[in-house]
Amino acid sequence: MTIEPNARKKIFLVDDDEMHLITAELFLKKEYDIFKAKSGKEALEYMSSNKFAPNLILLDIIMPEMDGWEVFKRIKAIDFLRNVPVVFLTSVEDESEKKRAYQMGIANFIQKPFNMTELLRNVKAVIK
Numbered sequence: 137m138t139i140e141p142n143a144r145k146k147i148f149l150v151d152d153d154e155m156h157l158i159t160a161e162l163f164l165k166k167e168y169d170i171f172k173a174k175s176g177k178e179a180l181e182y183m184s185s186n187k188f189a190p191n192l193i194l195l196d197i198i199m200p201e202m203d204g205w206e207v208f209k210r211i212k213a214i215d216f217l218r219n220v221p222v223v224f225l226t227s228v229e230d231e232s233e234k235k236r237a238y239q240m241g242i243a244n245f246i247q248k249p250f251n252m253t254e255l256l257r258n259v260k261a262v263i264k
Contacts, residue, residue: 149164
């Protein structure tokens, strides 16, 4: 399979907050193909069953059922997803949590509520 150099990059948004999903999608869809899930379980099932590896995963940390930490661990355990960069979307401001995430291999943090310009800048920096 060949990848077209000008093919649009794919971003998978995972957040249990519908408003965050809608807002991020509206802003990012101008430049990227957007896929969404309202839970980590839903995202993992979609990516696994479709062998879908996006160019970036934007992942909320605080979600019911399965938090972002667990979703991140499971993503990194799947061969075809292992190298996909993951950026945490979070309202967590604890520096020890950020340190833990960087040690685990997270690409970056975006603080909620996110500024759209900052979101786009971070996405572009991680995707390139």
